[in-house]
Amino acid sequence: MEFKILGSLEIWADGVRVRLAGSRQERLLAMLLLNANTVVPIGRLVDAVWGERPPATAGRQVRNLAAGLRRSFTEAAGGRVADLISTDGPGYRLTLQERKLDAQVFAAHLACAHRAQRAGEHALAVGEYRAALDLWRGPALGGLADGNRQAGRPLTAGAVGLDEQRLACWENCLELELGLDRHREVVPELSALVAEHPLRARFTAQLMLALQRSGRQADALDLYRRLAARLCEELGLDPAPELQLLRQRLLRTEG
Known part of the structure; x- marks a missing residue:
């Protein structure tokens, strides 16, 4: 089974x-x-x-x-x-044998990706990250815990933990793909991720870099401005320091 x-x-x-x-x-x-x-x-x-x-x-x-x-x-x-x-x-x-649970297969691909990344084999690491991401069909447990009054905290925490692993996997994969000069290819994917997770700074930074390297510097800076306005209006916060530094780098390049 x-x-x-x-x-x-x-x-x-x-x-x-x-x-x-x-x-x-x-x-x-x-x-x-x-x-x-x-x-x-x-x-x-x-x-x-x-x-x-x-x-x-x-x-x-x-x-x-x-x-x-x-x-x-x-x-x-x-x-x-x-x-x-x-x-x-x-x-x-x-009791489950190996590869009978998709979360176990996901973890195995992540382990292979991390080993390849540490060895400097970035194309191989990307392949393993992509294989891990391909296993996902939606949020972990498909909302079985999320928003269900009867679902207890252990179930909710487990689902949230898996979802966070998925996002971290995505971030690591896209970081390597940017390093492999695939900036144009990842713009659509990053745009969708930023739209879904607008407050996740690393996705925004990656999209800003991908846009800038694709010759779309103005779009990269506009993305920062829109995020800064949203953070100020909704949370009273400034963008993360890494985003502020990236914006300064882009402005110097623009000048």
Whole structure:
């Protein structure tokens, strides 16, 4: 069986998608997947499923939900799957082989990218970063935790952490591509990222550089002006120091 959390939660068995019996089962499985191959205490599972106001019977319901997941997995695999979910001391463990969870594959590509980058093999590193990014289908867990009153903090924190890893991966990849003189090619992608994450300084700096190196200095400076106005109006802040320094560099070049 294969599991996906880099986007909406999905389970696949022999090319067929497995459907679960409701959002509580989904949240329980999501928490186990975020902590694959480690024991998750029942208390944390309760928090992930119900949040701050669990029912008095939450512990028993967690055991029932786990039993339901086992049945779903066994039925989907025609009885050929080992017991992936096991009781282990104070909680439950979901045991997965390598490359059965997209987040694990993502982490493996990141590790390869970091090794290649440290070795100075930047084109190879970009390929690994791109392979990692290609695994994503949307925000981690597809909103299963975000904005859901019943989703507990551990589930939300896990999804946010994965989303942050994705953005950092994107930043590192684009930084290397700028170093490989692919500034014109990355302008559309960076423009979309800045529109989606307008307050993320590194994306803005990268887009300013890409525009300037593409002969669009005026557009780069206009991007800074628009960001500065938005920060002042909405947050009462100035742009990050790195952006201010970059603006000064561009102004000196313009002069």
